Amino acid sequence: MCSFVLKDIVDVINKRVSQEIRIMEVCGTHTQAIARAGLSNVLDPRIELVSGPGCPVCVTTEDYIDAAIELLQQPNVLIATFGDMIRVKGSSKSLEDCMEMKTRIKVVYSPFRVLDIAEENPAKQTVFLAIGFETTAPLIAAIVKLALQKGIKNLFFLVGLKQMPTVLEKVLSAKDNKLDALICPGHVSVIMGSEYIICI
Amino acid sequence: MCLAVPARVISIEGSFAVVDMMGFQSSAYIDFIESASVGDYVLIHAGCAIERIDEEAFDCYNTLCKELSEV
Numbered sequence: 003m004c005s006f007v008l009k010d011i012v013d014v015i016n017k018r019v020s021q022e023i024r025i026m027e028v029c030g031t032h033t034q035a036i037a038r039a040g041l042s043n044v045l046d047p048r049i050e051l052v053s054g055p056g057c058p059v060c061v062t063t064e065d066y067i068d069a070a071i072e073l074l075q076q077p078n079v080l081i082a083t084f085g086d087m088i089r090v091k092g093s094s095k096s097l098e099d100c101m102e103m104k105t106r107i108k109v110v111y112s113p114f115r116v117l118d119i120a121e122e123n124p125a126k127q128t129v130f131l132a133i134g135f136e137t138t139a140p141l142i143a144a145i146v147k148l149a150l151q152k153g154i155k156n157l158f159f160l161v162g163l164k165q166m167p168t169v170l171e172k173v174l175s176a177k178d179n180k181l182d183a184l185i186c187p188g189h190v191s192v193i194m195g196s197e198y199i200i201c202i
Numbered sequence: 203m204c205l206a207v208p209a210r211v212i213s214i215e216g217s218f219a220v221v222d223m224m225g226f227q228s229s230a231y232i233d234f235i236e237s238a239s240v241g242d243y244v245l246i247h248a249g250c251a252i253e254r255i256d257e258e259a260f261d262c263y264n265t266l267c268k269e270l271s272e273v
Contacts, residue, residue: 114218115249141231141250144231189252192253
């Protein structure tokens with residue numbers, strides 16, 4: 003059985019703190035998990051946690067949302083997307099603001115669901131909002147492979163995939179970042195290997 | 203969308219597996235796991251198994267996930 007419990011981990015971290023330290027959680031999900039679990043309240047106050055740029059939804063550009071909304075204007079198009087994207091603003095509005103076209107927005111948890119949506123709606127063109135970092139990219143590639151195998155021809159991708167090192171290099175090269183450490187995105191290392199982020 | 207959850211493979215059919223995630227059964231893409239078989243422990247991210255883990259790691263993830271959900 004696993005002997006780790008959350009309290010033990012917090013104790014180990016707090017015992018090691020000897021000075022003020024500023025740590026950036028790169029991934030937006032880390033930020034959410036830390037807030038939800040109230041970890042800031044139990045960690046040594048000398049540990050300052052700051053949010054990083056690793057939420058693919060947060061770093062989605064206005065241009066990308068504008069392009070998705072423009073596609074949605076076409077009556078034969080279905081937009082399939084992760085739920086997080088619905089409220090992200092483009093230059094003037096979000097997908098959520100397009101109420102009159104809401105029935106053509108399909109929210110998915112698993113991106114593989116877009117295969118079913120495309121097959122269930124042969125007269126429509128299904129466009130998946132393919133955002134994310136290195137972790138999501140292979141999923142998109144797997145969906146393309148499966149779509150080819152199944153002979154699905156009405157599935158398209160609006161690609162907005164990004165690479166983590168480029169984003170982190172920008173953060174770390176900022177003169178006044180004052181960062182001592184990063185909590186790196188584990189998902190990215192699962193896909194790319196643990197050396198991938200260290201090279202920065 | 204960036205959450206990975208520990209799971210156990212219940213059955214496999216083609217490129218997809220039925221997995222048990224903390225008591226809930228769900229479908230997951232399994233082709234990224236080399237020689238996947240029933241009983242394997244994996245991490246599921248956005249409907250896809252992205253890594254095989256051992257039983258000890260599975261227990262640790264489950265314990266932490268449970269504790270975090272109860273905080």
